[in-house]
Amino acid sequence: MGIVRAEGLKHEYTKYREDESEVKVHALNGVDLDVKEGEFIAILGHNGSGKSTLAKHINALLIPTEGTIWIDEIDTKGEEDLWKVRQRAGMVFQNPDNQIIGTVVDEDVAFGPENLGVPTEKIVKRVEEALTKVGMLKHRDKSPNRLSGGQKQRVAIAGVVAMRPRCIVLDEPTAMLDPTGRKDVLRTVHELNKKEGVTVILITHYMEEVVDADKVFVMDKGRIVMEGTPREVFSRVEEVKGYRMDVPQVTELAWELRKAGLDLPAGILKPEELVDALAALKQ
Amino acid sequence: MQLELKDVSFTYNPGMIYEVKALDHVNLAIEKGQFIGVIGHTGSGKSTLIQHFNALMKPTEGQILYEGEDIWGDKYDQKTLRTQVGLVFQYPEHQLFETDVITDVMFGPKNQGLSLEEAKVRALRALVQVGLPEQYYNSSPFELSGGQKRRVAIAGVLAMDPQVLILDEPTAGLDPAGRDEILDQISFLHKERGITIILVSHSMEDVARYADRLIVVNDGKIPFDGTPKEVFSHYKELEAMGLAAPQVTYCMHGLQERGFDVDVTADTVEEARDSILKAFGRSVPAPEKEDNRPAGRREKSGRKGRR
Numbered sequence A: 001m002g003i004v005r006a007e008g009l010k011h012e013y014t015k016y017r018e019d020e021s022e023v024k025v026h027a028l029n030g031v032d033l034d035v036k037e038g039e040f041i042a043i044l045g046h047n048g049s050g051k052s053t054l055a056k057h058i059n060a061l062l063i064p065t066e067g068t069i070w071i072d073e074i075d076t077k078g079e080e081d082l083w084k085v086r087q088r089a090g091m092v093f094q095n096p097d098n099q100i101i102g103t104v105v106d107e108d109v110a111f112g113p114e115n116l117g118v119p120t121e122k123i124v125k126r127v128e129e130a131l132t133k134v135g136m137l138k139h140r141d142k143s144p145n146r147l148s149g150g151q152k153q154r155v156a157i158a159g160v161v162a163m164r165p166r167c168i169v170l171d172e173p174t175a176m177l178d179p180t181g182r183k184d185v186l187r188t189v190h191e192l193n194k195k196e197g198v199t200v201i202l203i204t205h206y207m208e209e210v211v212d213a214d215k216v217f218v219m220d221k222g223r224i225v226m227e228g229t230p231r232e233v234f235s236r237v238e239e240v241k242g243y244r245m246d247v248p249q250v251t252e253l254a255w256e257l258r259k260a261g262l263d264l265p266a267g268i269l270k271p272e273e274l275v276d277a278l279a280a281l282k283q
Numbered sequence B: 001m002q003l004e005l006k007d008v009s010f011t012y013n014p015g016m017i018y019e020v021k022a023l024d025h026v027n028l029a030i031e032k033g034q035f036i037g038v039i040g041h042t043g044s045g046k047s048t049l050i051q052h053f054n055a056l057m058k059p060t061e062g063q064i065l066y067e068g069e070d071i072w073g074d075k076y077d078q079k080t081l082r083t084q085v086g087l088v089f090q091y092p093e094h095q096l097f098e099t100d101v102i103t104d105v106m107f108g109p110k111n112q113g114l115s116l117e118e119a120k121v122r123a124l125r126a127l128v129q130v131g132l133p134e135q136y137y138n139s140s141p142f143e144l145s146g147g148q149k150r151r152v153a154i155a156g157v158l159a160m161d162p163q164v165l166i167l168d169e170p171t172a173g174l175d176p177a178g179r180d181e182i183l184d185q186i187s188f189l190h191k192e193r194g195i196t197i198i199l200v201s202h203s204m205e206d207v208a209r210y211a212d213r214l215i216v217v218n219d220g221k222i223p224f225d226g227t228p229k230e231v232f233s234h235y236k237e238l239e240a241m242g243l244a245a246p247q248v249t250y251c252m253h254g255l256q257e258r259g260f261d262v263d264v265t266a267d268t269v270e271e272a273r274d275s276i277l278k279a280f281g282r283s284v285p286a287p288e289k290e291d292n293r294p295a296g297r298r299e300k301s302g303r304k305g306r307r
Helices: A051-058 A079-088 A105-115 A120-133 A149-161 A179-196 A230-234 A237-242 A249-259 A271-282 B046-053 B078-084 B101-111 B116-129 B146-158 B176-193 B204-210 B228-232 B235-240 B247-257 B269-279
Strands: A004-016 A022-035 A040-045 A066-071 A089-092 A167-171 A199-203 A215-220 A223-228 B003-012 B020-030 B035-039 B061-066 B085-088 B164-168 B196-200 B213-218 B221-226
Touching: A004 A051, A022 A051, A022 A066, A022 A223, A040 A051, A051 A066, A051 A089, A051 A167, A051 A199, A079 A089, A089 A149, A105 A120, A105 A149, A120 A149, A120 A179, A149 A167, A149 A179, A167 A179, A179 A199, A215 A230, A223 A230, A230 A237, A237 A249, A249 A271, A249 B247, A249 B269, A271 B247, B003 B046, B020 B046, B020 B061, B020 B221, B035 B046, B035 B204, B046 B085, B046 B164, B046 B196, B078 B085, B085 B146, B101 B116, B101 B146, B116 B146, B146 B164, B146 B176, B164 B176, B176 B196, B176 B204, B196 B204, B204 B228, B213 B228, B221 B228, B221 B235, B228 B235, B235 B247, B247 B269
Parallel strands: A040 A199, A040 A215, A089 A167, A167 A199, B035 B196, B035 B213, B085 B164, B164 B196
Antiparallel strands: A004 A022, A004 A066, A215 A223, B003 B020, B003 B061, B213 B221
């Protein structure tokens, strides 16, 4: 059984209009999901497709109104297991400034394990380990507001890592970052996945960021509508665009060239792949 | 010249240990009707720069001229300047506050001293310009989707009838279709009304597509200023500054290294496609007829593959 598993997951909320009538909205409308431990999963979907609502179910910030979600076989509905769920599945949000609370980097990273009741001497070790893993140890004595956006996001990730989670959910962690910050955060997350075996669930609007994921899910209207490897999903260019999504720019270029009659494979994901494919064609 | 920066410097915390020179002797001349992309890593000084354009920040040294007049001159009317040079901040939807959309958009023109009727005319026009469907005009702004809220916020600035529109990452956090819609709308405003656009963006693909001039900010200086093609030809230096070139530009350089006769300055999908087809001796597809209507009025299914 997977580390994150959902069956018939629904989330319904009531919207009150100005004339006091009520409307039921299904933010999630029957999601089935099975994420294996150690996988790197990417979730795509337009604004309002339900992907953030799904993310919030993974660490029990929201509880399903129908169906069930299990994190490491724990049903999130059981209130007594709330902290067990949150220790297993950590979450990183879009805006680094909204999730950093410490006045010194060290202190900020220590907040999570402190809340779990880890003894002080062990916290120090955990903080060091976590900061090393995200490559921020040399900034441990700095004030977070003197860091760049990408560095702050890595501190936020270290804060989650220090809780030793089995799974990290990142909800558009790079939306506010410049290209280098984006690259650094992505590299950090991939390293945690490969070296530490942490399961990663990455939500993003940047198509280039998901090409190295094991699996991509596309969401629409509270459901998972496409699922597969990045190559499988991005070779269906028109279908992806129909869901208000996009494909990486190079995938689009390869697709245009195919339409114009060049015999290229479908689902090219990286510039070097396209260069190789074109070079092979020329021979 | 519409907007001119003469030897402008800005220092945060001057004389203290935290002294930071955010702008370092910057010279810039912006002509009316340009579409300018501003790129630079976080902390490069680009936000400081754009806040100088409408006198939100006062330069430590140097002069800023709007239509030839010093905006920090003795009797200069900065209030009018701020309606002429409209600034849309990052995540502008956080600044919506009125009970309905139309009242929110009327706030700016009312502050300019226009009558309620005039303000309403301006607001309605701005809402049409950003392509928000009429059914939402009386809704609470907080009931709208992220992309819709952002349109309302941009309309709030447009309603003041600016000559220059500065947008600080207007598409951050929007999905790809929402991003295309907002940028198409801005491009439409630029073409239709001749407004000068200054677009701050972290997306090299977007600035390559829309801007006719790129300004690179790094360490408070402007190392590159030119057409996107000129600027992206320095892609290795850009990388050292925490920036990059569009993905297709890398493909073109890769192909050239492998002996292909391709145009390495191609920075959009269409240009790259045409150049590669030519190198393969294939015919180039006829360009699609340019659609000048704002994106909101096109059929949804008609969204073209682009960037």
